[in-house]
Amino acid sequence: MKPETLNFFDKVYDVAKLIPFGRVTSYGAIANYLGAKRSARMVGYAMNGSTGKDVPAHRVVNRKGLLTGKHHFDGTNLMQQLLESEGVIVIDNQIQHLDSVFWDPSKEL
DNA sequence: CTCTTGACTGAGG
DNA sequence: GCCTCAGCCAAGA
Numbered sequence: 198m199k200p201e202t203l204n205f206f207d208k209v210y211d212v213a214k215l216i217p218f219g220r221v222t223s224y225g226a227i228a229n230y231l232g233a234k235r236s237a238r239m240v241g242y243a244m245n246g247s248t249g250k251d252v253p254a255h256r257v258v259n260r261k262g263l264l265t266g267k268h269h270f271d272g273t274n275l276m277q278q279l280l281e282s283e284g285v286i287v288i289d290n291q292i293q294h295l296d297s298v299f300w301d302p303s304k305e306l
Numbered sequence: 307c308t309c310t311t312g313a314c315t316g317a318g319g
Numbered sequence: 320g321c322c323t324c325a326g327c328c329a330a331g332a
Contacts, residue, residue: 205329224314228328234315235327241313242329259314266313 205231206243212302213247216256219284220300221292223260230302241266255279262292262299 212227224240233239240257244266247254255276259265267276267290277287286293 228314233328236329237314238312238327239314239329242311244313247313254313257313260316264313269313 205233205236205239206246209240209243210247210250210252212306213244213252213254213257215302215306216253217300217305219298221256221258221262221280221285221295221298222300222302223258223262225260226301226303227257230306245269253279256283258292262295264290264292 208231209227212230216222223237225234225237227240228234228237231240244252244254244257248269254266255264255270257266264276264280264287267273270276272278277290280287280292285298292298
């Protein structure tokens with residue numbers, strides 16, 4: 198069996214699963230935690246396969262707290278409702294109180 | 307190997 | 320604060 202746990206994609210999934218309930222993080226934060234700050238785009242790219250897995254992709258947004266990846270979900274507002282269900286206030290695809298709900302794996306983990 | 311794409315980020319105007 | 324450009328890196332064709 199290959200060390201898929203060492204693959205970039207799987208690392209992203211692992212960190213994403215570690216995101217606490219009611220918290221969010223950014224692609225760059227995850228990439229930075231993985232030691233590839235410049236690979237934030239790869240984090241999002243990896244999330245393409247997150248759908249159907251145990252990965253809470255709805256807790257991952259861009260650095261602005263904007264739900265840039267909502268278009269990859271089934272519904273138009275599914276991602277927003279998932280976050281609101283966890284206590285995260287989201288208005289117009291924009292997370293409110295971002296500083297309060299932001300979770301940095303490199304600092305919290 | 308080369309080219310394209312992408313759920314990003316930072317810098318400059 | 321908003322818009323645009325460029326850099327970054329990995330995977331797929």
